[in-house]
Amino acid sequence: MPTPPPNSPRLHEAPANVYKVVYSALLWGMVGSTVLFALGVLRALSQHLSISLGPAPHWGWTQTWTGLAHLDPTALMIAATVLLILTPVARVAVAFAAFAVDRDAKFTLVTGIVLAVIVLTVILGRLGLH
Protein backbone atom coordinates (compact mmCIF):
# COMPACT_ATOMS: atom_id res chain seq x y z
CA MET A 1 0.00 0.00 0.00
CA PRO A 2 1.54 3.34 -1.04
CA THR A 3 1.98 5.92 1.67
CA PRO A 4 0.13 9.12 0.84
CA PRO A 5 2.30 12.24 0.83
CA PRO A 6 1.85 14.79 3.61
CA ASN A 7 -0.47 16.98 1.51
CA SER A 8 -2.79 14.06 0.72
CA PRO A 9 -6.17 13.93 2.44
CA ARG A 10 -7.16 11.02 4.66
CA LEU A 11 -8.61 8.45 2.30
CA HIS A 12 -11.90 7.66 3.95
CA GLU A 13 -15.14 6.63 2.36
CA ALA A 14 -18.68 7.76 2.96
CA PRO A 15 -19.90 6.44 6.35
CA ALA A 16 -20.80 2.76 6.50
CA ASN A 17 -24.44 3.53 7.22
CA VAL A 18 -24.71 5.50 3.94
CA TYR A 19 -23.28 2.52 2.03
CA LYS A 20 -25.72 0.27 3.89
CA VAL A 21 -28.88 2.28 3.17
CA VAL A 22 -27.92 2.89 -0.47
CA TYR A 23 -27.20 -0.83 -0.94
CA SER A 24 -30.51 -1.76 0.75
CA ALA A 25 -32.52 0.69 -1.37
CA LEU A 26 -31.00 -0.60 -4.63
CA LEU A 27 -31.24 -4.27 -3.61
CA TRP A 28 -34.87 -4.19 -2.45
CA GLY A 29 -35.92 -2.12 -5.46
CA MET A 30 -34.26 -4.67 -7.73
CA VAL A 31 -35.69 -7.73 -5.92
CA GLY A 32 -39.21 -6.28 -5.70
CA SER A 33 -39.39 -5.24 -9.36
CA THR A 34 -37.82 -8.52 -10.55
CA VAL A 35 -40.40 -10.61 -8.66
CA LEU A 36 -43.29 -8.49 -10.00
CA PHE A 37 -41.94 -8.53 -13.59
CA ALA A 38 -41.39 -12.31 -13.47
CA LEU A 39 -44.89 -12.91 -12.12
CA GLY A 40 -46.34 -10.60 -14.77
CA VAL A 41 -44.55 -12.36 -17.63
CA LEU A 42 -45.54 -15.82 -16.37
CA ARG A 43 -49.19 -14.75 -16.00
CA ALA A 44 -49.17 -13.19 -19.49
CA LEU A 45 -47.69 -16.33 -21.04
CA SER A 46 -50.21 -18.53 -19.24
CA GLN A 47 -53.06 -16.46 -20.71
CA HIS A 48 -51.75 -16.68 -24.34
CA LEU A 49 -52.16 -12.93 -24.82
CA SER A 50 -51.67 -10.86 -27.93
CA ILE A 51 -50.09 -7.45 -27.45
CA SER A 52 -50.58 -4.25 -29.36
CA LEU A 53 -47.72 -1.83 -30.01
CA GLY A 54 -50.05 1.15 -29.98
CA PRO A 55 -50.12 3.71 -27.15
CA ALA A 56 -49.87 2.10 -23.71
CA PRO A 57 -53.26 1.91 -21.95
CA HIS A 58 -53.65 4.30 -19.01
CA TRP A 59 -54.26 2.53 -15.72
CA GLY A 60 -55.27 4.52 -12.64
CA TRP A 61 -54.08 3.55 -9.17
CA THR A 62 -57.42 1.98 -8.21
CA GLN A 63 -57.44 -0.18 -11.33
CA THR A 64 -53.80 -1.17 -10.74
CA TRP A 65 -54.43 -2.16 -7.10
CA THR A 66 -57.49 -4.20 -8.10
CA GLY A 67 -55.45 -5.81 -10.89
CA LEU A 68 -52.66 -6.67 -8.46
CA ALA A 69 -55.13 -8.39 -6.15
CA HIS A 70 -56.15 -10.59 -9.12
CA LEU A 71 -52.53 -11.05 -10.34
CA ASP A 72 -53.40 -9.32 -13.60
CA PRO A 73 -50.24 -9.32 -15.80
CA THR A 74 -50.59 -5.66 -16.85
CA ALA A 75 -51.06 -4.52 -13.24
CA LEU A 76 -48.05 -6.59 -12.11
CA MET A 77 -45.85 -5.09 -14.84
CA ILE A 78 -47.04 -1.53 -14.12
CA ALA A 79 -46.26 -1.96 -10.42
CA ALA A 80 -42.84 -3.43 -11.29
CA THR A 81 -42.05 -0.54 -13.66
CA VAL A 82 -43.07 2.11 -11.12
CA LEU A 83 -41.03 0.41 -8.38
CA LEU A 84 -38.03 0.12 -10.72
CA ILE A 85 -38.19 3.76 -11.83
CA LEU A 86 -38.54 5.07 -8.28
CA THR A 87 -35.64 3.00 -6.90
CA PRO A 88 -32.78 5.35 -7.97
CA VAL A 89 -34.78 8.36 -6.76
CA ALA A 90 -35.38 6.57 -3.44
CA ARG A 91 -31.65 5.82 -3.32
CA VAL A 92 -30.87 9.55 -3.49
CA ALA A 93 -33.56 10.26 -0.88
CA VAL A 94 -32.24 7.68 1.63
CA ALA A 95 -28.67 8.90 1.07
CA PHE A 96 -29.91 12.44 1.78
CA ALA A 97 -31.50 11.19 5.03
CA ALA A 98 -28.42 9.16 6.01
CA PHE A 99 -26.06 12.11 5.45
CA ALA A 100 -28.46 14.31 7.47
CA VAL A 101 -28.48 11.80 10.34
CA ASP A 102 -24.66 11.81 10.23
CA ARG A 103 -24.75 15.62 10.37
CA ASP A 104 -22.72 15.77 7.15
CA ALA A 105 -23.94 19.19 6.02
CA LYS A 106 -21.96 19.23 2.76
CA PHE A 107 -23.36 15.98 1.41
CA THR A 108 -26.83 16.62 2.78
CA LEU A 109 -26.71 19.73 0.56
CA VAL A 110 -25.24 17.84 -2.41
CA THR A 111 -27.90 15.08 -2.32
CA GLY A 112 -30.58 17.71 -1.63
CA ILE A 113 -29.60 19.56 -4.83
CA VAL A 114 -29.81 16.32 -6.82
CA LEU A 115 -33.28 15.60 -5.41
CA ALA A 116 -34.40 19.15 -6.19
CA VAL A 117 -33.17 18.92 -9.80
CA ILE A 118 -34.98 15.58 -10.26
CA VAL A 119 -38.24 17.09 -8.96
CA LEU A 120 -37.78 20.21 -11.13
CA THR A 121 -37.15 18.10 -14.24
CA VAL A 122 -40.30 16.07 -13.66
CA ILE A 123 -42.36 19.23 -13.07
CA LEU A 124 -41.00 20.83 -16.27
CA GLY A 125 -41.67 17.58 -18.11
CA ARG A 126 -45.26 17.63 -16.93
CA LEU A 127 -45.55 21.19 -18.18
CA GLY A 128 -44.56 20.04 -21.64
CA LEU A 129 -40.85 20.91 -21.80
CA HIS A 130 -40.01 17.46 -23.24
Added chain:
Amino acid sequence: MPYTPHFVAVLFAAAVLAGFFGALLGVGGGIFIVPALVLMFQLPVKIAVAASLVSVIATSNAGGSSYVEQHITNLRLGMFLEVFTTIGALSGSVLALYLREWVMLMLFAALLLYMSWTAYITRHRDDQRIASGGYGSAAPDAWSRRLELSGRYHDQALDRPVEYVVNGSGIGASVSYLAGVASGLLGVGGGVLKVSAMNRYMNVPMKAAVGTSKMMIGVTAAVGSILFYLAGLIHFYIVAPVALGTTAGATVGTLVMNRLRSVVLKRIFAVLMLYLAYGMLVKALALRFHILLPSLGS
Protein backbone atom coordinates in the same frame (compact mmCIF):
# COMPACT_ATOMS: atom_id res chain seq x y z
CA MET B 1 -48.49 -9.55 -31.99
CA PRO B 2 -48.70 -12.88 -30.05
CA TYR B 3 -46.90 -12.82 -26.70
CA THR B 4 -45.18 -16.18 -27.01
CA PRO B 5 -42.46 -17.88 -24.92
CA HIS B 6 -40.16 -17.63 -27.97
CA PHE B 7 -40.67 -13.84 -28.27
CA VAL B 8 -40.08 -13.39 -24.52
CA ALA B 9 -37.02 -15.68 -24.53
CA VAL B 10 -35.31 -13.86 -27.43
CA LEU B 11 -35.98 -10.43 -25.84
CA PHE B 12 -34.64 -11.77 -22.53
CA ALA B 13 -31.48 -13.19 -24.15
CA ALA B 14 -30.68 -9.94 -25.99
CA ALA B 15 -31.17 -8.05 -22.72
CA VAL B 16 -28.88 -10.44 -20.80
CA LEU B 17 -26.03 -9.56 -23.19
CA ALA B 18 -26.76 -5.83 -22.87
CA GLY B 19 -26.86 -6.05 -19.06
CA PHE B 20 -23.62 -8.03 -18.94
CA PHE B 21 -21.59 -5.61 -21.07
CA GLY B 22 -23.28 -2.63 -19.41
CA ALA B 23 -22.11 -3.86 -16.01
CA LEU B 24 -18.57 -4.51 -17.27
CA LEU B 25 -18.25 -0.99 -18.65
CA GLY B 26 -20.37 1.11 -16.28
CA VAL B 27 -22.78 2.05 -19.08
CA GLY B 28 -26.51 1.53 -19.36
CA GLY B 29 -26.60 -0.92 -22.21
CA GLY B 30 -29.10 1.14 -24.21
CA ILE B 31 -26.65 1.18 -27.10
CA PHE B 32 -27.16 -2.59 -27.36
CA ILE B 33 -30.87 -2.72 -26.50
CA VAL B 34 -32.26 -0.09 -28.88
CA PRO B 35 -30.71 -1.55 -32.08
CA ALA B 36 -31.72 -5.06 -30.96
CA LEU B 37 -35.35 -4.08 -30.40
CA VAL B 38 -35.60 -2.06 -33.60
CA LEU B 39 -33.67 -4.36 -35.94
CA MET B 40 -34.55 -7.80 -34.55
CA PHE B 41 -38.14 -7.18 -33.51
CA GLN B 42 -39.06 -4.24 -35.77
CA LEU B 43 -40.38 -2.32 -32.77
CA PRO B 44 -41.04 1.43 -33.16
CA VAL B 45 -38.01 3.49 -32.07
CA LYS B 46 -39.92 5.34 -29.34
CA ILE B 47 -41.02 2.09 -27.69
CA ALA B 48 -37.46 0.75 -27.99
CA VAL B 49 -35.94 3.89 -26.42
CA ALA B 50 -38.48 3.83 -23.56
CA ALA B 51 -37.82 0.13 -22.89
CA SER B 52 -34.10 0.79 -23.07
CA LEU B 53 -34.28 3.63 -20.55
CA VAL B 54 -36.16 1.47 -18.04
CA SER B 55 -33.66 -1.34 -18.61
CA VAL B 56 -30.84 1.12 -17.82
CA ILE B 57 -32.40 1.54 -14.36
CA ALA B 58 -32.64 -2.24 -13.97
CA THR B 59 -28.97 -2.71 -14.82
CA SER B 60 -28.02 0.26 -12.62
CA ASN B 61 -29.92 -1.20 -9.65
CA ALA B 62 -28.45 -4.67 -10.12
CA GLY B 63 -24.91 -3.54 -10.96
CA GLY B 64 -24.96 -0.57 -8.63
CA SER B 65 -26.07 -2.58 -5.59
CA SER B 66 -23.32 -5.13 -6.14
CA TYR B 67 -20.61 -2.48 -6.63
CA VAL B 68 -21.87 -0.55 -3.59
CA GLU B 69 -21.74 -3.75 -1.52
CA GLN B 70 -18.16 -4.39 -2.70
CA HIS B 71 -17.29 -0.72 -1.96
CA ILE B 72 -16.05 -0.30 -5.55
CA THR B 73 -18.53 2.56 -5.95
CA ASN B 74 -17.30 5.87 -4.56
CA LEU B 75 -20.55 7.21 -3.08
CA ARG B 76 -19.30 10.71 -2.30
CA LEU B 77 -17.80 11.15 -5.77
CA GLY B 78 -20.90 9.73 -7.46
CA MET B 79 -23.23 12.05 -5.57
CA PHE B 80 -20.98 15.06 -6.22
CA LEU B 81 -21.00 14.35 -9.97
CA GLU B 82 -24.76 13.63 -9.96
CA VAL B 83 -25.34 17.32 -9.23
CA PHE B 84 -23.73 18.23 -12.56
CA THR B 85 -25.14 15.36 -14.57
CA THR B 86 -28.74 16.01 -13.45
CA ILE B 87 -28.38 19.75 -14.13
CA GLY B 88 -26.87 18.78 -17.50
CA ALA B 89 -29.84 16.53 -18.28
CA LEU B 90 -32.22 19.34 -17.44
CA SER B 91 -30.37 21.92 -19.53
CA GLY B 92 -30.00 19.39 -22.37
CA SER B 93 -33.78 19.25 -22.56
CA VAL B 94 -33.86 23.05 -22.84
CA LEU B 95 -30.99 23.14 -25.35
CA ALA B 96 -32.89 20.67 -27.51
CA LEU B 97 -35.38 23.45 -28.16
CA TYR B 98 -32.73 25.79 -29.58
CA LEU B 99 -29.80 23.78 -30.97
CA ARG B 100 -29.65 21.87 -34.21
CA GLU B 101 -29.37 18.17 -33.51
CA TRP B 102 -26.69 17.56 -36.15
CA VAL B 103 -24.36 20.11 -34.51
CA MET B 104 -24.65 18.39 -31.12
CA LEU B 105 -24.20 14.97 -32.72
CA MET B 106 -20.99 16.16 -34.42
CA LEU B 107 -19.67 17.64 -31.18
CA PHE B 108 -20.38 14.48 -29.19
CA ALA B 109 -18.93 12.31 -31.97
CA ALA B 110 -15.70 14.37 -31.81
CA LEU B 111 -15.62 14.10 -28.01
CA LEU B 112 -16.18 10.33 -28.13
CA LEU B 113 -13.47 9.89 -30.78
CA TYR B 114 -11.01 11.77 -28.57
CA MET B 115 -12.03 9.75 -25.49
CA SER B 116 -11.75 6.48 -27.43
CA TRP B 117 -8.26 7.39 -28.61
CA THR B 118 -7.11 8.38 -25.11
CA ALA B 119 -8.65 5.22 -23.56
CA TYR B 120 -6.71 3.12 -26.08
CA ILE B 121 -3.34 4.85 -25.70
CA THR B 122 -3.63 4.82 -21.90
CA ARG B 123 -4.87 1.21 -21.73
CA HIS B 124 -1.84 0.03 -19.71
CA ARG B 125 -1.79 3.10 -17.48
CA ASP B 126 -4.20 1.82 -14.81
CA ASP B 127 -2.25 -1.31 -13.94
CA GLN B 128 1.06 0.62 -14.03
CA ARG B 129 -0.25 3.40 -11.80
CA ILE B 130 -1.78 0.92 -9.35
CA ALA B 131 1.53 -0.97 -9.19
CA SER B 132 3.54 2.23 -8.66
CA GLY B 133 1.07 3.70 -6.16
CA GLY B 134 0.51 6.66 -8.49
CA TYR B 135 -3.23 6.80 -7.87
CA GLY B 136 -2.74 7.20 -4.13
CA SER B 137 0.10 9.71 -4.21
CA ALA B 138 -1.47 12.40 -6.43
CA ALA B 139 -2.27 15.77 -4.90
CA PRO B 140 -5.98 16.45 -4.31
CA ASP B 141 -7.63 19.62 -5.55
CA ALA B 142 -9.65 21.98 -3.35
CA TRP B 143 -13.05 20.33 -4.03
CA SER B 144 -11.67 16.87 -3.47
CA ARG B 145 -10.08 17.91 -0.17
CA ARG B 146 -13.13 19.80 1.03
CA LEU B 147 -15.65 17.08 0.12
CA GLU B 148 -13.34 14.13 0.89
CA LEU B 149 -13.90 12.59 -2.54
CA SER B 150 -10.90 10.26 -2.54
CA GLY B 151 -11.48 6.55 -1.99
CA ARG B 152 -10.28 2.98 -2.04
CA TYR B 153 -11.44 -0.44 -3.22
CA HIS B 154 -10.13 -3.99 -3.30
CA ASP B 155 -8.95 -5.08 -6.77
CA GLN B 156 -9.67 -8.81 -7.11
CA ALA B 157 -7.60 -9.27 -10.29
CA LEU B 158 -4.53 -7.79 -8.56
CA ASP B 159 -5.60 -9.07 -5.12
CA ARG B 160 -4.71 -5.82 -3.41
CA PRO B 161 -6.40 -2.70 -2.07
CA VAL B 162 -6.16 0.34 -4.32
CA GLU B 163 -6.24 3.87 -2.91
CA TYR B 164 -6.76 6.89 -5.11
CA VAL B 165 -6.76 10.64 -4.56
CA VAL B 166 -9.39 12.43 -6.62
CA ASN B 167 -8.34 15.60 -8.42
CA GLY B 168 -9.39 17.43 -11.58
CA SER B 169 -12.85 17.96 -10.06
CA GLY B 170 -13.53 20.97 -12.29
CA ILE B 171 -13.00 19.21 -15.61
CA GLY B 172 -14.63 16.03 -14.27
CA ALA B 173 -17.71 18.02 -13.27
CA SER B 174 -17.73 19.72 -16.70
CA VAL B 175 -17.62 16.42 -18.59
CA SER B 176 -20.30 14.99 -16.26
CA TYR B 177 -22.41 18.03 -17.10
CA LEU B 178 -21.88 17.29 -20.81
CA ALA B 179 -22.84 13.64 -20.18
CA GLY B 180 -26.08 14.94 -18.67
CA VAL B 181 -26.62 17.27 -21.64
CA ALA B 182 -26.11 14.31 -24.01
CA SER B 183 -28.64 12.37 -21.98
CA GLY B 184 -31.26 15.12 -22.06
CA LEU B 185 -30.59 16.07 -25.66
CA LEU B 186 -29.95 12.77 -27.39
CA GLY B 187 -31.59 10.24 -25.06
CA VAL B 188 -28.37 8.37 -24.29
CA GLY B 189 -27.35 7.38 -20.76
CA GLY B 190 -24.03 9.21 -20.73
CA GLY B 191 -22.26 6.44 -18.79
CA VAL B 192 -19.46 6.32 -21.35
CA LEU B 193 -18.60 9.99 -20.77
CA LYS B 194 -18.87 9.66 -16.98
CA VAL B 195 -16.46 6.72 -16.83
CA SER B 196 -14.05 8.53 -19.18
CA ALA B 197 -14.23 11.75 -17.17
CA MET B 198 -13.42 10.01 -13.89
CA ASN B 199 -10.66 7.83 -15.29
CA ARG B 200 -9.07 10.33 -17.66
CA TYR B 201 -9.30 13.57 -15.71
CA MET B 202 -10.03 12.78 -12.04
CA ASN B 203 -7.37 10.18 -11.21
CA VAL B 204 -10.00 7.51 -10.54
CA PRO B 205 -8.98 3.92 -11.44
CA MET B 206 -11.06 2.33 -14.21
CA LYS B 207 -12.90 -0.11 -11.92
CA ALA B 208 -13.90 2.54 -9.38
CA ALA B 209 -15.05 4.73 -12.30
CA VAL B 210 -17.16 1.86 -13.70
CA GLY B 211 -18.72 1.13 -10.27
CA THR B 212 -19.47 4.79 -9.58
CA SER B 213 -20.92 5.41 -13.05
CA LYS B 214 -23.10 2.31 -12.75
CA MET B 215 -24.80 3.78 -9.71
CA MET B 216 -25.09 7.27 -11.26
CA ILE B 217 -26.75 6.31 -14.56
CA GLY B 218 -29.84 5.02 -12.74
CA VAL B 219 -30.83 8.51 -11.63
CA THR B 220 -30.45 10.04 -15.10
CA ALA B 221 -32.44 7.20 -16.67
CA ALA B 222 -35.09 7.42 -13.94
CA VAL B 223 -35.82 11.06 -14.76
CA GLY B 224 -36.20 10.24 -18.46
CA SER B 225 -38.31 7.17 -17.67
CA ILE B 226 -40.71 9.15 -15.48
CA LEU B 227 -41.32 11.49 -18.41
CA PHE B 228 -41.82 8.56 -20.82
CA TYR B 229 -44.16 6.91 -18.29
CA LEU B 230 -46.24 10.06 -17.90
CA ALA B 231 -46.43 10.32 -21.72
CA GLY B 232 -47.72 6.72 -21.94
CA LEU B 233 -44.77 5.55 -24.04
CA ILE B 234 -43.62 2.68 -21.83
CA HIS B 235 -44.80 -0.64 -23.19
CA PHE B 236 -44.93 -2.88 -20.13
CA TYR B 237 -45.01 -6.21 -22.01
CA ILE B 238 -41.78 -5.29 -23.81
CA VAL B 239 -40.14 -3.71 -20.77
CA ALA B 240 -40.72 -6.76 -18.52
CA PRO B 241 -38.51 -9.35 -20.29
CA VAL B 242 -35.94 -6.64 -21.14
CA ALA B 243 -35.68 -5.53 -17.49
CA LEU B 244 -35.47 -9.15 -16.30
CA GLY B 245 -32.71 -9.87 -18.84
CA THR B 246 -30.62 -6.80 -18.07
CA THR B 247 -30.93 -7.50 -14.33
CA ALA B 248 -29.66 -11.06 -14.85
CA GLY B 249 -26.87 -9.93 -17.20
CA ALA B 250 -25.76 -7.10 -14.92
CA THR B 251 -25.69 -9.43 -11.91
CA VAL B 252 -23.25 -11.74 -13.73
CA GLY B 253 -21.30 -8.80 -15.21
CA THR B 254 -20.59 -7.30 -11.80
CA LEU B 255 -19.12 -10.61 -10.63
CA VAL B 256 -16.79 -10.69 -13.65
CA MET B 257 -15.72 -7.03 -13.83
CA ASN B 258 -13.51 -6.91 -10.74
CA ARG B 259 -11.72 -10.10 -11.83
CA LEU B 260 -10.62 -8.59 -15.17
CA ARG B 261 -7.48 -6.54 -15.70
CA SER B 262 -8.11 -2.86 -16.36
CA VAL B 263 -6.32 -3.13 -19.71
CA VAL B 264 -9.05 -5.50 -20.96
CA LEU B 265 -11.82 -3.16 -19.80
CA LYS B 266 -10.18 -0.17 -21.47
CA ARG B 267 -9.76 -2.01 -24.79
CA ILE B 268 -13.47 -2.91 -24.84
CA PHE B 269 -14.29 0.64 -23.79
CA ALA B 270 -12.24 2.20 -26.59
CA VAL B 271 -14.02 0.06 -29.20
CA LEU B 272 -17.43 0.90 -27.71
CA MET B 273 -16.74 4.65 -27.86
CA LEU B 274 -15.50 4.36 -31.44
CA TYR B 275 -18.73 2.56 -32.36
CA LEU B 276 -20.84 5.23 -30.64
CA ALA B 277 -18.90 8.06 -32.29
CA TYR B 278 -19.42 6.47 -35.69
CA GLY B 279 -23.16 6.09 -35.02
CA MET B 280 -23.46 9.78 -34.10
CA LEU B 281 -21.43 10.84 -37.13
CA VAL B 282 -23.66 8.77 -39.43
CA LYS B 283 -26.78 10.44 -38.00
CA ALA B 284 -25.25 13.94 -38.22
CA LEU B 285 -24.18 13.49 -41.86
CA ALA B 286 -27.60 12.12 -42.79
CA LEU B 287 -29.39 14.99 -41.06
CA ARG B 288 -27.28 17.87 -42.40
CA PHE B 289 -25.84 16.68 -45.72
CA HIS B 290 -28.15 13.74 -46.59
CA ILE B 291 -25.08 11.51 -46.84
CA LEU B 292 -26.08 7.94 -46.05
CA LEU B 293 -23.37 5.74 -44.55
CA PRO B 294 -23.93 2.19 -43.21
CA SER B 295 -25.36 2.55 -39.70
CA LEU B 296 -23.90 -0.69 -38.19
CA GLY B 297 -27.13 -0.96 -36.23
CA SER B 298 -26.54 2.12 -34.07
